[in-house]
Amino acid sequence: MNTPDSKLDERLKALFGGLDAGPEFEARLMARLQAESQTDGKERAMRARRQENERHARALSNLMSWRHSMLRLLTLDTLGIGLLLVVAVVMAWPYLNPQLMGGLRQYGLDVVAMVGVLLAAVPLWMNRARVG
């Protein structure tokens, strides 16, 4: 025998039991997911490219700063070496062989000029070699 409660149960089941999304729901969803997955792939590739560019720029900047510091160091070294050479020549001057002194008198200016040019040119040459 059907009680009013069981009748209500049946009617509620009939009313809500068949509740479901439309037949085209899954096809529409899969199309959206397909589009989403393509966008996702493109976005991932763009993000990877951007990260790679940033990494490259950072590495380049580190390298440049290293070059600058090395160049500064080299310039100071070169100045120090030049100064030491001058001091060494001045101190050794009285003990030098007269023959050598004659040669130095003849070519001394040329030698000093050559050494000066070399000392000045080394940092410039190093810098060009690194940048190139």
Added chain:
Amino acid sequence: MELVRAERRHEAITLIVGEFRRKVFGLAYSFLRNREAAQDVAQDVFIKVWRALPGFDGRASLSTWIYTITRNTSLSALRAKRPQSSLSDPDVMAAVDASDAAPSGDTVVDGVLLQRLVDQLPTKQRQVIMLFYMEEQSHEEVATMLAMPVGTVKTLLHRARARLSAAAVK
């Protein structure tokens, strides 16, 4: 989860949609009371699930996680657009008009009138009734779907059925 870990997200979502389509749609419908809006929300829910699957750590169960997304998406949709009564659905409106014109028996409540009575229930009672009878859900499942204790679901269900019975015999 194994499929997600194995980078087979598409297969995973296909399984999830098969398993949860009706439940997600039903839960969204219980909030929105409009078929098209509920379908749109269900679509958005599965897209969100698909996007978030790689980050799903399995701390909560999959169903709890999906129902939470569904509730939040439904509430956002409700906020974006004022709730529409199912009686404003063109199909339901036509059926209600037809039933108003037709003579009805003393205790016979046809589907459309019952739908109208359900619509008049307080929101929580209406949701519990809909979800419970949608797929002969267990109290536990409805409680998980609506994030409320099982005892509350039983109470709401009892009250709703009592109200419907009383209204039906009037």
